[in-house]
Amino acid sequence: MKHLDEFRDASLAKPLVAKLEKAVTKPLRVMEICGSHTMAIFRNGIRSILPEGLQLISGPGCPVCVTSAPHMDAFIAMADMPGIRVAIFGDLFRVPGTKGSLSNASSRGAKVDVVYSPMDALQIAKNNPSEHVVFLGVGFETTTPGIAATILAAKNDNVKNFSVFSTQKTMGPPMKALLSDPDLKIDGLLCPGHVSSIIGAKFWEPLAADYKLACVVAGFETADLLNALILLARQVATEDFKVENTYTRAVSYEGNARAMKMVDEIFEPADMNWRGLGVIPNSGLKIREKYADFDAEVKFDITLPEVDEAKGCMCGQILKGLNIPPECPLFAKRCTPANPIGPCMVSSEGTCAAYHKYGL
């Protein structure tokens, strides 16, 4: 669409770069929470024009990266079960558990379908009535409404051979856990665009108030990102901490009520294990008992294995913003995009993959 090109226009970006330079009057550390923001910042070359004093660190917002090793092992065990075929978003295919990946499982005969939408997984179930299709749900608030709608559609269509293994996560609890960490000193949050389109800009207000944080909701184009960084720097300079929404074309103050209602119908809060962050109370979503017929964990009585993360891998520290990828002893040596050890190198939106791709 035409106006998207305009948000990428150099004539708009150039003066914004100059404004950003002037706006940074105090040193500030900004966490970009969302993996898509991390990639957009690298892709648009924004790191190369950052004024001295402005440091960007990546947060825990790449859903594949924060999928725990026990969950990956359980996913792989599920794919290996006879009569099961699993459906996944493509990013998950090569993520290592402790004993290989879904890609390895697929090579030895497990049925693994990469789908664009959870609705495609439901269609696979309808087309293959002799098999049970399990959609391995990985994602945040943007992805969950579609999964909820798919479960409701499965119930409505009386599909018996479809279920979801939910590792759906919510942003609030891990952010509070991170912000309470005295080792992590950040001044501002670049708040995620499409997560916020579901939960609304107002979601970030308690964080801005409680942690004295600059918060700006941003889109994904060059001008969006530069604008958001200018506003973050201004908030820090004036110590006027609040939530500003620069992505009004996609994000409202209240959020998407229809989507949140759909999620609440199907899911309820549950403790969730995050790669690098451990178990965080009420940071995940499990399927309500009313829809237990569509809950793979209940249906197949899944118990998560106790496993150790890969030795030497610093994904956990990187996801917390405490280290950057080049500080990891495995980075670009044993761990590369072709042979990833940790999930931050596997996912196209992982911080390590971004640093590796853009040579930083």
Add this chain to the structure above:
Amino acid sequence: MCIALPMRVTKVEGNPDDFTSNQIATVDADGIEQQVRLDVVDIWPNVGDYLIIHAGFAIHTLEEKEAKLNLQLLRELAEGMPDELIS
């Protein structure tokens, strides 16, 4: 994972108040037509609106005027705002 592309609506099917009515929009992105689900869209769209789509589901209806206003504000920031206000 969270980049959701805006696409133009060319056809709307289903009833916004009835989940079982097959709520589907046909959208066009650079000449490629596809169908997306409207189950969780925030505002029921009209033909000509743009939808932000994530994993096959529309999550937001974007009116052209909303996008233009957003752009106008950015232009004002880039061109019009005196530097002394940004300090």
